[in-house]
Structure formats: C-alpha cells, structure tokens
Amino acid sequence: MINIVLVEPEIPQNAGNIVRTCAATNCKLYMVKPLGFQLDDKHYKRAGLDYFPLSSINVVDSLEEIMQNNPNSQFYFASTKSKKTYADVIYPDGCFVVFGKESYGLKETLLKEHYDNCIRVPMKADARSLNLSNTVAIIAYEALRQQGFPNLLNEGELTGRPE
Numbered sequence: 001m002i003n004i005v006l007v008e009p010e011i012p013q014n015a016g017n018i019v020r021t022c023a024a025t026n027c028k029l030y031m032v033k034p035l036g037f038q039l040d041d042k043h044y045k046r047a048g049l050d051y052f053p054l055s056s057i058n059v060v061d062s063l064e065e066i067m068q069n070n071p072n073s074q075f076y077f078a079s080t081k082s083k084k085t086y087a088d089v090i091y092p093d094g095c096f097v098v099f100g101k102e103s104y105g106l107k108e109t110l111l112k113e114h115y116d117n118c119i120r121v122p123m124k125a126d127a128r129s130l131n132l133s134n135t136v137a138i139i140a141y142e143a144l145r146q147q148g149f150p151n152l153l154n155e156g157e158l159t160g161r162p163e
Helices: 013-027 041-049 063-069 108-111 132-146
Strands: 003-007 029-031 056-060 076-078 096-100
Touching: 003 013, 003 132, 013 029, 013 041, 013 108, 013 132, 029 096, 076 132, 096 108, 096 132
Parallel strands: 003 029, 003 096, 029 056, 076 096
Antiparallel strands: none
C-alpha cells in the first residue's frame, strides 16, 4: 500500500480526482489542513464521483503529525527542484509520498531537510509543473508497479471485457 499526502490542497477538482486514483489503487489519502475548499464542495464531490466510499481519506492538522505517527516509514517529497526522478527510488510497502499545494508546492525548508528523499517527474525545462492529480497518478502507479500491483485486478480478472 502507498500513502498519498496532499499538503494544503487548494483545488477541489484535483483533490476529487486524487480520491478516485486512491480508491482505484488502494492507496490511503491524507489531506493536511488548511484545505482550500470544503469537503462538501460540489466540484470536489463531482470529481470524486461515487469513489468516496471506496476511499480511505484522512484529514489531519499537520504533516508533522503524520511523520510522528509513522516514524519507521519511508517518506518521499515531490518537487520540481529534485535531482532524482520518481523512477530513481524504490517505494517500500507503506511508504508516504508527499505533495505540496498547487500554487507553490512544498515549503523550501521541508525540501532542504529531506532533500535526499525528494523526487520529481521529468518535463521540459520551460514547463513550470504538471497538474497535481496527474503527478500523483504517475508516481502512485510507479510505486505500485514496483510492488507488483498488490491487490489490483489481474488481466484475467477484468470484468466487462468484450468476448
């Protein structure tokens, strides 16, 4: 299992899309306050569709709370400022991947403190960043690929396939 952490997410549609990704992949989602939207926001609900009951969503007061409650877990921090790519690391079961708010990412002090565990998604030099929900999906699927897609459907188990 992978834990996804959104620090102060601002855009309800991104958070709703991430709920869907987490529901479909058995990832646990943490959202760190303050949120830039209410949990009953219509855009958040619309983007998450009917995936909320399939999701494990935890709203917490701080990233420090998560880190203190999981002292033996591996944490990775997504940033455009990292030298390592998301494919350069090994994601152990139960690891946490931390993403910053859409407007400016994670705080520089946090990135400096954990620089060896910072990862990025490669892109063109003149592109500022990818959409948050896309970045979460890219990294989550790489982590799950490395783990052999645990508890996800195998090809023979798919439903609704044309005969």
